[in-house]
Amino acid sequence: MAFELAQRLKVLPPYLFAELDRRKQEKLEQGVDVIDLGVGDPDLPTPQPIVEALQRAAENPDNHKYPSYVGMKAYREAVSQWYKRRFDIDLCPDNEVIALIGSKEGVAHFPLAFVQEGDVVICPDPAYPVYKIGTIFAGGEPYTVPLKAENNFLPDIGSIPQDIVDRAKIIWVNYPNNPTSADATEDFYKDLIKWAKKHNIIIASDNAYSEIYLGDRKPISILQMDGAKDVAIEFHSLSKTYNMTGWRIGMAVGNEELVKGLGKVKTNVDSGQFNAVQEAGITALNMPESELDKLRAIYKERREVMTSALRKLGLEPLESDVTFYIWIKVPEGYSSADFVGRLIDEAGIVCTPGNGFGDAGEGYFRISLTVPTERLVEAAKRIENLKL
Numbered sequence: 001m002a003f004e005l006a007q008r009l010k011v012l013p014p015y016l017f018a019e020l021d022r023r024k025q026e027k028l029e030q031g032v033d034v035i036d037l038g039v040g041d042p043d044l045p046t047p048q049p050i051v052e053a054l055q056r057a058a059e060n061p062d063n064h065k066y067p068s069y070v071g072m073k074a075y076r077e078a079v080s081q082w083y084k085r086r087f088d089i090d091l092c093p094d095n096e097v098i099a100l101i102g103s104k105e106g107v108a109h110f111p112l113a114f115v116q117e118g119d120v121v122i123c124p125d126p127a128y129p130v131y132k133i134g135t136i137f138a139g140g141e142p143y144t145v146p147l148k149a150e151n152n153f154l155p156d157i158g159s160i161p162q163d164i165v166d167r168a169k170i171i172w173v174n175y176p177n178n179p180t181s182a183d184a185t186e187d188f189y190k191d192l193i194k195w196a197k198k199h200n201i202i203i204a205s206d207n208a209y210s211e212i213y214l215g216d217r218k219p220i221s222i223l224q225m226d227g228a229k230d231v232a233i234e235f236h237s238l239s240k241t242y243n244m245t246g247w248r249i250g251m252a253v254g255n256e257e258l259v260k261g262l263g264k265v266k267t268n269v270d271s272g273q274f275n276a277v278q279e280a281g282i283t284a285l286n287m288p289e290s291e292l293d294k295l296r297a298i299y300k301e302r303r304e305v306m307t308s309a310l311r312k313l314g315l316e317p318l319e320s321d322v323t324f325y326i327w328i329k330v331p332e333g334y335s336s337a338d339f340v341g342r343l344i345d346e347a348g349i350v351c352t353p354g355n356g357f358g359d360a361g362e363g364y365f366r367i368s369l370t371v372p373t374e375r376l377v378e379a380a381k382r383i384e385n386l387k388l
């Protein structure tokens with residue numbers, strides 16, 4: 001028997017990391033001590049109070065039933081209170097907050113609620129691939145807008161052709177940004193909101209990295225801007241903030257109609273997240289900031305170790321105090337794939353080629369700081385010994 005894949009899967013961009021995986025495997029088989037700086041998955045464990053909250057909640061038979069589609073009221077209230085404390089944003093837990101099974105789930109499902117066949121969704125490039133994929137699954141057409149160094153890796157919305165603007169339903173933004181480690185300014189968000197209102201375009205903001213800041217300046221939320229709630233929905237996650245990538249818990253907040261639309265999709269495709277995970281999520285959202293400061297200090301130290309090694313080699317990592325990623329230009333004369341290939345072959349270090357995040361990422365590579373500090377120190381040593 002032969003089963004043909006649906007067109008929506010056939011048209012997905014090729015898996016650019018396949019060749020990289022093959023080379024990593026080859027090195028491992030040769031006995032090389034490979035250091036993988038490719039994946040953005042925190043190495044540190046989930047804080048113990050969160051684990052204990054799950055253990056307790058799992059014992060409660062009330063939690064063994066189907067959860068609520070939109071999330072437990074107590075979880076939505078905890079999200080609303082967290083947004084108030086962190087960003088001074090008022091969110092109604094009943095209408096402006098929905099629980100997600102990880103933010104990826106919400107990002108992928110959101111276009112199903114608002115995109116018609118043939119509508120355009122404006123996606124950044126380079127970017128987290130799910131913006132584009134969710135668009136394709138919903139029958140929409142992704143239009144990519146490049147994030148360029150000369151624009152501080154912010155999209156130049158003025159450069160988007162009028163016919164695309166006319167057909168656009170959603171624009172995705174993601175700051176603090178994966179993969180570039182750039183951050184947004186208030187002015188950027190204010191202009192974006194004005195533009196989106198003028199053209200009747202939904203702003204979908206992915207703020208998954210808002211708590212991974214290494215200095216005194218805290219990243220902002222688009223919802224802090226006047227009038228944002230008229231046009232914007234924000235996706236957020238407990239994954240990166242609390243080392244909870246495996247737990248699958250996040251939230252979408254903001255414009256009531258947008259939250260409701262996403263909720264309608266979810267009601268029809270999933271049955272919510274396990275209540276016990278949501279209870280653990282409540283514990284996470286109420287954790288003292290001092291605990292998170294310890295985590296930020298670790299990422300800060302790691303960033304310093306790695307950026308100084310890269311600079312000794314003459315490379316130019318982007319100056320940044322947000323996210324656990326470093327975005328670096330490849331040396332003259334190399335493509336992203338060539339240089340990342342050299343790092344594997346000559347230093348046993350796996351990094352992500354920039355073009356894996358979109359064409360505009362060509363000429364860059366990304367390092368993730370989510371490995372133990374001593375491994376990063378070792379990686380830094382190997383990088384310093386490379387001859388370019």
Ligand SMILES: Cc1ncc(COP(=O)(O)O)c(C=O)c1O
Nearest residue numbers: 102103104128178208237239250
């Ligand atoms: C920019 C961005 N958004 C969303 C996610 C998804 O996170 P999660 O589904 O774990 O909440 C990721 C994960 O890497 C990400 O990098």
